[in-house]
Structure formats: structure tokens, C-alpha cells
Amino acid sequence: MSNEYDVLIIGGGPAGLAAGLYAGRSMLKTRLFEKELIGGQASITDIIENYPGFPEGITGFELAEKMREQAQKFDVELDMNEVTSVDLIGALKKVTTPDGEYTAKAIIIASGVRPTKLDVPGAAALTGRGISYCATCDGPFFRDKRVMVIGGGNSAVEEAIYLTKFASKVTIVHRRDQLRAEKIVQDRAFKNEKVDFLLDSVLSGVSGENSVSAVTVKNVKTGEEKEVGVEGIFVFVGNIPNTELFTGALDMDEVGYVITDDALMASIPGIFAAGDVRKNNLKQVVWAAAEGALAAVSAEKFIETQG
Ligand code: NAP
Numbered sequence: 001m002s003n004e005y006d007v008l009i010i011g012g013g014p015a016g017l018a019a020g021l022y023a024g025r026s027m028l029k030t031r032l033f034e035k036e037l038i039g040g041q042a043s044i045t046d047i048i049e050n051y052p053g054f055p056e057g058i059t060g061f062e063l064a065e066k067m068r069e070q071a072q073k074f075d076v077e078l079d080m081n082e083v084t085s086v087d088l089i090g091a092l093k094k095v096t097t098p099d100g101e102y103t104a105k106a107i108i109i110a111s112g113v114r115p116t117k118l119d120v121p122g123a124a125a126l127t128g129r130g131i132s133y134c135a136t137c138d139g140p141f142f143r144d145k146r147v148m149v150i151g152g153g154n155s156a157v158e159e160a161i162y163l164t165k166f167a168s169k170v171t172i173v174h175r176r177d178q179l180r181a182e183k184i185v186q187d188r189a190f191k192n193e194k195v196d197f198l199l200d201s202v203l204s205g206v207s208g209e210n211s212v213s214a215v216t217v218k219n220v221k222t223g224e225e226k227e228v229g230v231e232g233i234f235v236f237v238g239n240i241p242n243t244e245l246f247t248g249a250l251d252m253d254e255v256g257y258v259i260t261d262d263a264l265m266a267s268i269p270g271i272f273a274a275g276d277v278r279k280n281n282l283k284q285v286v287w288a289a290a291e292g293a294l295a296a297v298s299a300e301k302f303i304e305t306q307g
Contacts, residue, residue: 005029005104007299008095009076010083011242013040014285015275016110017067018292019299023108024074026300031102032071033095035082039064040112041239041276042285044134046162051285060136063285088249088268091306105306106299109246109258109266109273110292113239113283118150122206130212131233135159138232142167147232148215149173150203156236157181157189163234164194171230173198175220206233241277253279263298264291270306272299 007023009016012034023030037043045060054063072078079097087094092103115133117123123131132138139162147167149160152174158181160170172179172189177199179186189195198217204225205216212233218225241256251259251267257279264272274295275288 003100003102004092005031005102006303007031007106007108007296008093008102008104009033009108009110010086010095010245011040011110011112011275011277012038012068012078013110013112013275013288014042014064014067015112015277015288015292015295016040016108017064017071018289019108019110019274019296020071020076020292021067021074022293022296023299024071024076026296028296028300028303030075031077031079031104033079033081033083033097035080038068038078042288044136046136046159048285060285067289083245086245086249088246088271091270093270105303106270106272108292108295108299109243109271109277110275110288110295111242111245111277113241113276115235116238116240118203118206118233118235118237120203120205122208123203126206126208126212129210130208130231131206131235133235135162135234138234139163139166142232144168145231146171146229147234148203148228148230149234149236151236151238152176152179152181153236153238154181154185156234157185159234159236160195161185161188161192164192167194167232170195171198171228172196173201173203173217175202176200203233239276239283243277263301264295265298265302270299270302272302 006028007030009032020032042060043064047057049057081097085096095102143166146169148171204218243256258273272295274291
């Protein structure tokens with residue numbers, strides 16, 4: 001089969017899948033690459049209750065599956081492979097994976113973000129041995145155990161509430177005295193008897209032989225440190241954009257988010273970015289999906305102008 005496409009999409013989260021749906025439905029020959037998990041970060045979210053059309057909420061996994069099914073209905077080719085290099089210059093852009101080389105008139109970057117790692121002494125050795133970045137994946141291992149959640153954003157507080165299904169106690173450790181999460185989410189946590197808080201606090205160490213058994217928590221205002229026994233640590237301290245492949249080639253902000261124009265075109269003609277990987281003001285599934293749609297429509301217009 002020919003490896004020439006109209007559109008290549010890098011990333012299979014909500015932005016990439018929506019871009020695929022729109023490109024495929026516009027009869028553009030489209031291939032989407034995903035190295036890990038269809039649905040991306042959204043697919044490891046327990047319940048998504050703010051995606052329109054699902055008044056009861058929907059699990060991230062189910063929503064991702066529906067998006068995948070809908071994109072494939074319009075003949076998007078899904079390729080579960082990691083993109084290892086790109087050549088963005090020229091009329092035909094090139095994407096390389098371990099299995100082949102593919103060209104296209106336009107590329108949509110929807111490679112999303114990955115969680116920031118916990119950077120304290122002892123943490124690296126205990127990742128996967130009590131330290132986790134995914135509550136839906138690992139929560140069931142902590143039945144009747146005490147766990148900590150690090151961070152004060154929506155992810156931390158929502159996943160802390162989810163973890164109360166399993167854990168005996170969930171302590172949210174946050175570096176300030178105010179949570180960042182939306183008020184509705186905060187209120188649920190405040191009302192949950194299994195959730196307590198260590199505010200103005202950070203972890204200064206993690207210990208355990210083969211798995212986590214304790215952490216050292218430091219109060220950032222008083223400098224006081226104390227050891228707390230826990231068996232699980234769930235970390236949600238923000239995200240890093242997956243843009244290393246494009247460093248030096250595309251305009252990005254200081255963190256590495258791709259900068260685009262209003263049509264979502266990046267600094268090279270024919271290259272578009274959508275969703276969490278893009279410098280934008282809202283990191284939400286509904287917004288990522290909408291950006292995917294816009295990027296595909298813009299890619300189609302771009303291809304038409306190229307003749
Ligand atoms: P986030 O909103 O960036 O929150 C990260 C949290 O980690 C913040 O509370 C931050 O503290 C803390 N933090 C950052 N670096 C730290 C460090 N070195 N040590 C200790 N704490 C640190 O990230 P997120 O919760 O993953 O959410 C990402 C985006 O997705 C957000 O825009 C969020 O609204 C969105 N999201 C939405 C939903 C929803 O709508 N239901 C669910 C999940 C995520 P500070 O507060 O002091 O900065």
C-alpha cells in the first residue's frame with residue numbers, strides 16, 4: 001500500500017481522534033500514529049462529567065473508545081507506533097516510525113502532554129512500587145491502605161476522590177494553602193470523610209525497601225519535617241508537552257507548547273497543532289476535541305490551496 005497520505009496525525013488522544021474524524025469524513029487519506037494509549041491522558045481518567053452529551057458522565061476509557069470507533073468509521077488508519085522523527089519542511093512532509101516512512105501534505109500534531117515526575121530523594125527507585133501517575137490503573141492495588149496524592153489541581157483532587165473507593169485514607173499534599181482545582185471538585189473533597197489535607201506542604205523524601213512505606217513531609221512555611229507512613233503516592237503535579245520531536249523546528253513557548261495562529265497552523269506551513277500540546281487557555285477534553293476538528297478543517301483548506 002502507498003505510504004502517501006493527505007494528512008498524518010501524531011497522537012491519538014481526543015484532539016488527534018477528532019482531527020481524524022474530521023479529516024476522514026472530508027475524504028482525506030489519513031493515518032494516525034499513537035505510541036501508547038488511544039485516548040491519551042483522558043483515557044486514564046475515571047469519570048468525565050463535563051463532556052457534553054453524557055449527562056451521567058462517561059469513563060475516559062469509554063469516551064476514548066467511542067472517539068476511536070467514530071474516526072475509524074471514516075477510514076482513518078490507526079497505527080500503534082511511535083513516531084521517531086519528522087521532516088516538516090517542503091511540500092511533502094515526512095513521518096518516520098520503526099515500521100516505515102510516510103509522507104503527507106499536512107501534519108497535525110496532537111501529541112499531548114505527559115505527567116511531571118516526582119523529583120524528591122528516593123522517588124525514582126520506587127516508581128511503580130507504590131509511586132503512581134495513574135489512579136484508575138493502580139488504585140485497586142491500594143485497597144484498605146493509606147495513600148497520598150500530591151498536587152492541588154483538578155487531576156489531584158478528582159483522582160483523590162476516586163481513590164477513596166479503595167484506600168482507607170487519602171491525604172492530599174499541596175504546596176500552597178489554597179487548592180487550584182475547580183470549586184465544585186474542592187467541595188466534594190472537603191465533604192469526603194476519607195480525604196484529609198496537608199497544606200503548605202511538599203514531600204522531601206520517600207522511603208521503603210521494595211515498596212513505599214513512608215514519606216517525609218515538609219511544611220514550607222515553618223520548615224518543620226515529619227515522617228508519615230503511607231503505602232501509595234499518586235502524583236499529579238502538572239504536565240510537560242510532548243514536543244521534543246519538534247524542538248528547534250517549530251515556534252514554541254518557554255515550556256515547549258506549540259504556538260499556532262488562529263487556524264491552528266504552526267510556524268511551518270502545513271503543520272498544525274491541536275489539544276493539550278498547543279499553547280492555549282483551556283486544557284479540557286471538549287476543547288481538545290474542538291481543536292482537533294479545527295486543525296483538520298484548516299489542513300483541508302491548506303491542502304486545497306496547494307493545488
Ligand atoms: P495543574 O492544573 O497544572 O495542577 C498541578 C498542581 O500541581 C498544582 O496544584 C500545582 O501547585 C502543583 N505543583 C506543580 N508543580 C509542583 C511541584 N514541583 N511540587 C508540588 N506541587 C506542584 O495540572 P492538572 O491538575 O494535571 O491539570 C492539567 C489541566 O487539565 C488543567 O488545566 C486542569 O484544569 C485540566 N483538568 C481538568 C479536569 C476537569 O475538568 N475535570 C480534570 C483534570 C484536569 P500550584 O497550585 O501551587 O501551582
